Amino acid sequence: MVFTIGQFSKICRVTTKTLRHYDEVDLLKPARVDLLTGYRYYSIEQIDEFRRIALLKELGFGLEAIKHLLKQHLDAAELAAVLKDQADHIQERVDEYQRVLARITKEINSLQRGKNILQANQVKEPQIKELPAVQVASVRERGPYSKVGEFFDELVGFINLHKLTINGPGIFIHHDPEYRPEDADLEVCLPVAGEVPGSGRIRIKELPACRAVCLLHVGPYDQVGQTYASILQYIAEKQLTTTGPSREVYLVGPMGVPPENYVTEVQFPVA
Numbered sequence: 001m002v003f004t005i006g007q008f009s010k011i012c013r014v015t016t017k018t019l020r021h022y023d024e025v026d027l028l029k030p031a032r033v034d035l036l037t038g039y040r041y042y043s044i045e046q047i048d049e050f051r052r053i054a055l056l057k058e059l060g061f062g063l064e065a066i067k068h069l070l071k072q073h074l075d076a077a078e079l080a081a082v083l084k085d086q087a088d089h090i091q092e093r094v095d096e097y098q099r100v101l102a103r104i105t106k107e108i109n110s111l112q113r114g115k116n117i118l119q120a121n122q123v124k125e126p127q128i129k130e131l132p133a134v135q136v137a138s139v140r141e142r143g144p145y146s147k148v149g150e151f152f153d154e155l156v157g158f159i160n161l162h163k164l165t166i167n168g169p170g171i172f173i174h175h176d177p178e179y180r181p182e183d184a185d186l187e188v189c190l191p192v193a194g195e196v197p198g199s200g201r202i203r204i205k206e207l208p209a210c211r212a213v214c215l216l217h218v219g220p221y222d223q224v225g226q227t228y229a230s231i232l233q234y235i236a237e238k239q240l241t242t243t244g245p246s247r248e249v250y251l252v253g254p255m256g257v258p259p260e261n262y263v264t265e266v267q268f269p270v271a
Contacts (some may be wrong), residue, residue, distance in 0.1 A: 001044050002031055008042040012050045025200065027067050028053060054268040059083065060090055062157020064200050089160040101254050107256075107261075118186040126215045126234040131267065134168065136189035138199050140175075144182050148172055151188040158202045164194040210244065210269040217266055222258035224248070227266050231244070235270060244269035 009016045023040065028050060030040035056066045069082065100254040104260050137159055139151045152170055159166060168191030175185035189207065196204060214237055217227040228246070237243065253262030 001043070002041040005040040005042065005113060006028070008046070008050075011047060012054070014050065014054070021246065022063075023065055025067070026061055058155070060086060060160075062154045062161070064154065064202060065157045065161040068161065068199075071163070085163075085244050086160065088234050096175070097256060104256060107195070112212055126231050128210055128211045129214050129267075131210050131269075134191050135193070136171065136205060136207055137164070137192050137204050138172075138187060138189045138203045140185070140187035140203075142183050144187055145186070146170050148186060148188055151186065155190045155202065157189065158199065159190060162194070162195060162196045164192045167193045170250045172250070173245050174243045174247070211271065212247075212267040212269045213240065214267045217237050217262075217264045218260075220260060221262065221264065224264060224266065227264075231266060235249055235268060240270040242268055245271045 002053040005016050005019055009019060012079065019028065019040070019042075023030060030048065031043040031046060032041045033039070034041070052070065053066055056069060057063075061069065065226050072078075074082065133250050137155050139154060141147070141151070156166075171189040171191070173189065175187060190203070215227050215234075218225045231246075246266065249265040249267060251263040251265055253259070253264075
C-alpha cells in the first residue's frame with residue numbers, strides 16, 4: 001500500500017513542505033513518483049523511517065548528520081557511542097548558555113545601578129576596519145529570511161558531527177542588492193577551526209580578508225535598517241566603493257537575550 005504525500009503528512013504529523021525538502025536533500029525519498037503528474041507516494045514501511053528521522057532531529061542532529069547516521073546502520077553499542085558524543089556536545093552548549101546567563105545577570109545588576117555598558121560602548125558612527133580572513137562552515141540557498149535560524153542549526157549539527165570548534169560569532173551574508181522576503185539569496189556562516197571536507201550543502205570555505213565599513217546595531221533585527229542607511233551614507237560621503245555583499249555579525253543574541261539587547265555588527269566591504 002502507498003499513501004499520497006498529503007496522507008503521509010497526516011500519518012506522520014509533518015508538513016508536506018518538509019517532506020518535499022527531505023526528498024530534495026535525499027533524506028527521505030518517496031517510494032514512487034508519478035512521471036506524468038510528479039505526485040509523490042510513500043509506502044507504509046517509510047512511516048518507521050520517518051519516525052527514526054524525527055527522533056534523531058529531536059535529539060539535536062542536523063539533517064546532514066541524520067542522513068550520515070542512517071546510512072551507517074549502527075548497532076546498539078555504536079549508536080550509544082554516537083549519542084554519548086551528542087550528549088557531550090549538548091552539555092558544552094548548556095555550559096556556554098550558563099556562562100551567557102551569568103553575564104546577563106551581571107549586566108542586569110549593572111543596569112539596576114544605572115550603568116548601561118552597551119550604550120556606553122555603542123559606536124555612534126561607522127568605522128573602517130581591516131577584517132582578517134576567516135575559515136567558515138557555510139550554507140547558501142534561496143528562501144525566506146525566516147530560514148536563517150534553521151541554517152544556523154544545520155551548521156551546528158554538522159560542526160558537532162565532525163568535532164570542529166566554533167571560534168567566532170555567526171555571520172549572515174546578504175548577496176541580494178535588494179530586499180527579497182520570499183526568495184532571498186541567503187548565506188549563513190560559522191567560523192570554525194579544524195580540517196574537514198564539506199558535505200552536501202555545507203561548504204568549508206574562507207571569507208577573504210577585506211577592508212570594511214562597520215557599525216554596531218543594538219536592538220531587534222527588524223530595526224537594523226537605520227544602521228544600513230548610516231553606513232551607505234558614510235560610503236557615499238567618503239566616495240568609497242562596495243566590493244562585496246554586506247554581512248551581519250551576531251555578537252550578542254538571540255539565545256537567552258531580549259531583542260532590545262541584541263548586538264549586531266553590520267559590515268560593508270569597500271575599496
